[in-house]
Amino acid sequence: MSEMPMNTASGVAGAMAQPQLREVPAVRMEAVYKHYGDFTALNEVDLKVAKGEKIVVCGPSGSGKSTLIRCINHIEKHDEGLIYVNGIELDHQRKNIDAVRRDTGMVFQSFNLFPHMTVLENCTLAPMTANGMSEAEAKDLAMHFLTKVRIPDQAEKFPGQLSGGQQQRVAIARALCMRPKIMLFDEPTSALDPEMVKEVLETMRKLAEEGMTMLCVTHEMGFAREVADRIVFMNEGKVVEQAAPEEFFKNPKSERARTFLDQIIH
Amino acid sequence: MSHFSPTAAVNYFFNYFLMKGVLVTIGLTVAAVIGGLILGMGIALMRMSSNPVLSGFSRFYIWFFRGTPLLIQLVVIYSGLPQLGIKFSVITCALVGLILNEAAYLAEIVRSGFMAVSAGQREAAWALSLSPWVTFRRVTLPQAFRLMIPPLGNSINSLLKATSLASVISVEELMRRSDMLMQEHFQILEVYAAATAYYLILTSVWDAVQRRLEKHFGRSSAAKSRRVAARAPVAQTSAEARA
Ligand SMILES: Nc1ncnc2c1ncn2[C@@H]1O[C@H](COP(=O)(O)OP(=O)(O)OP(=O)(O)O)[C@@H](O)[C@H]1O
Numbered sequence: 001m002s003e004m005p006m007n008t009a010s011g012v013a014g015a016m017a018q019p020q021l022r023e024v025p026a027v028r029m030e031a032v033y034k035h036y037g038d039f040t041a042l043n044e045v046d047l048k049v050a051k052g053e054k055i056v057v058c059g060p061s062g063s064g065k066s067t068l069i070r071c072i073n074h075i076e077k078h079d080e081g082l083i084y085v086n087g088i089e090l091d092h093q094r095k096n097i098d099a100v101r102r103d104t105g106m107v108f109q110s111f112n113l114f115p116h117m118t119v120l121e122n123c124t125l126a127p128m129t130a131n132g133m134s135e136a137e138a139k140d141l142a143m144h145f146l147t148k149v150r151i152p153d154q155a156e157k158f159p160g161q162l163s164g165g166q167q168q169r170v171a172i173a174r175a176l177c178m179r180p181k182i183m184l185f186d187e188p189t190s191a192l193d194p195e196m197v198k199e200v201l202e203t204m205r206k207l208a209e210e211g212m213t214m215l216c217v218t219h220e221m222g223f224a225r226e227v228a229d230r231i232v233f234m235n236e237g238k239v240v241e242q243a244a245p246e247e248f249f250k251n252p253k254s255e256r257a258r259t260f261l262d263q264i265i266h
Numbered sequence: 267m268s269h270f271s272p273t274a275a276v277n278y279f280f281n282y283f284l285m286k287g288v289l290v291t292i293g294l295t296v297a298a299v300i301g302g303l304i305l306g307m308g309i310a311l312m313r314m315s316s317n318p319v320l321s322g323f324s325r326f327y328i329w330f331f332r333g334t335p336l337l338i339q340l341v342v343i344y345s346g347l348p349q350l351g352i353k354f355s356v357i358t359c360a361l362v363g364l365i366l367n368e369a370a371y372l373a374e375i376v377r378s379g380f381m382a383v384s385a386g387q388r389e390a391a392w393a394l395s396l397s398p399w400v401t402f403r404r405v406t407l408p409q410a411f412r413l414m415i416p417p418l419g420n421s422i423n424s425l426l427k428a429t430s431l432a433s434v435i436s437v438e439e440l441m442r443r444s445d446m447l448m449q450e451h452f453q454i455l456e457v458y459a460a461a462t463a464y465y466l467i468l469t470s471v472w473d474a475v476q477r478r479l480e481k482h483f484g485r486s487s488a489a490k491s492r493r494v495a496a497r498a499p500v501a502q503t504s505a506e507a508r509a
């Protein structure tokens with residue numbers, strides 16, 4: 001199979017992927033609000049993510065982590081403020097939403113694989129229907145990424161026949177088949193048995209090494225420490241603290257982050 | 267005359283006149299299913315729409331047609347509407363009544379099928395840049411349809427039997443023709459034995475078709491997700507029995 005770089009814009013090795021400040025940021029959020037009725041799920045959120053940067057978002061349950069990440073590909077619609085993804089403004093216009101979704105891939109806690117399609121069909125559907133790829137091309141592409149997540153032998157199975165860890169790796173491969181520039185993960189390992197967490201984190205680590213821009217909601221602090229360039233800590237809809245992992249774990253500035261870390265690390 | 271003649275019953279079973287009634291019963295059922303599905307799909311879409319006028323109308327429609335006996339609906343269409351100058355042929359009356367009624371039941375089945383497909387499926391489709399049409403056609407519809415088959419099957423079984431109500435407005439289907447034979451020869455048990463056999467055959471054939479459909483569309487779900495917190499949609503309640 002031919003060499004297929006994960007992502008043409010930033011196919012640089014992770015260690016060298018210094019965030020370039022003059023470049024258009026991968027994600028830029030300015031004073032973003034999201035309300036559910038009277039409840040404010042995002043409260044004046046500002047966030048900037050450089051290309052190639054790996055962000056881990058953490059915080060207590062209900063703090064708005066999922067909402068934040070879901071606003072970036074407009075699965076949730078923000079009410080106020082500005083969101084730019086690779087320079088495209090998410091202004092609720094169809095064509096911009098489409099463009100942003102083409103640049104982003106998403107992995108869900110509950111996998112959300114299509115249960116009535118085989119693993120291979122799950123991976124080829126979007127390339128064929130949204131990108132007009134031929135079936136043969138799409139299959140090659142799918143097998144390339146299924147090999148990458150180390151389950152090419154499961155291609156003809158249905159999702160229900162796979163373990164949770166395998167399903168989540170298929171979900172990652174499925175997203176990669178659209179060649180996104182940014183990957184969004186919402187607690188990708190929270191629904192998994194402990195022995196399967198590792199294989200999924202391993203896949204994500206590999207992706208990070210290849211230079212993918214990543215925003216990841218997770219409570220896997222080991223992963224955060226190793227992979228993240230920056231930790232974003234949220235509480236009650238606000239970004240309370242942002243810091244490099246060493247800094248954040250050793251010396252959290254806010255009281256809220258300190259109690260959160262105590263709870264999570266015991 | 268106090269005995270039952272099996273020979274006479276068999277003869278009625280092969281009676282050409284009665285057989286043609288069976289064909290009318292089948293025709294009414296098939297037409298009402300097709301018409302009911304098309305109309306029911308529309309009613310279901312309206313019911314799921316965010317437009318309050320559309321969803322309100324759909325709600326009213328379902329409430330009305332499920333809340334009144336099919337028998338009254340048929341009689342009103344056949345004998346009542348001409349009073350307002352609206353007149354259809356007998357067979358049209360029967361079809362209109364059956365379709366309007368069936369659509370109300372099917373709309374609820376279609377709607378609950380779509381509601382049972384988890385929101386995560388749609389979100390995954392959006393995240394993959396699938397168009398609304400592809401999302402519907404390839405992601406939600408097949409999953410919803412699989413969930414619809416059991417209640418759909420029950421509803422069609424009820425409909426098959428409910429076509430006998432059309433006999434009241436003089437449609438010569440199986441029930442009506444049985445009545446006619448019975449009044450001619452007074453072999454009540456023998457005639458109705460033949461008719462009963464036909465209904466049983468028809469419902470059994472439909473059962474077999476339904477089972478094959480379920481098997482065909484359920485092939486991927488046969489392997490139930492192991493370990494994973496399965497987010498299986500809620501099981502459907504069986505279709506309500508008709509008046
Ligand atoms: N569709 C919705 N309608 C109403 N409230 C919602 C909705 N979605 C989220 N919320 C509320 O918004 C808040 C933030 O939700 P969000 O899912 O972003 O939290 P989270 O940080 O991801 O939490 P968790 O760790 O439990 O996943 C929660 O209090 C939640 O109840």
Ligand SMILES: [Mg+2]
Pocket residue numbers: 065066067186187
């Ligand atoms: Mg969440």
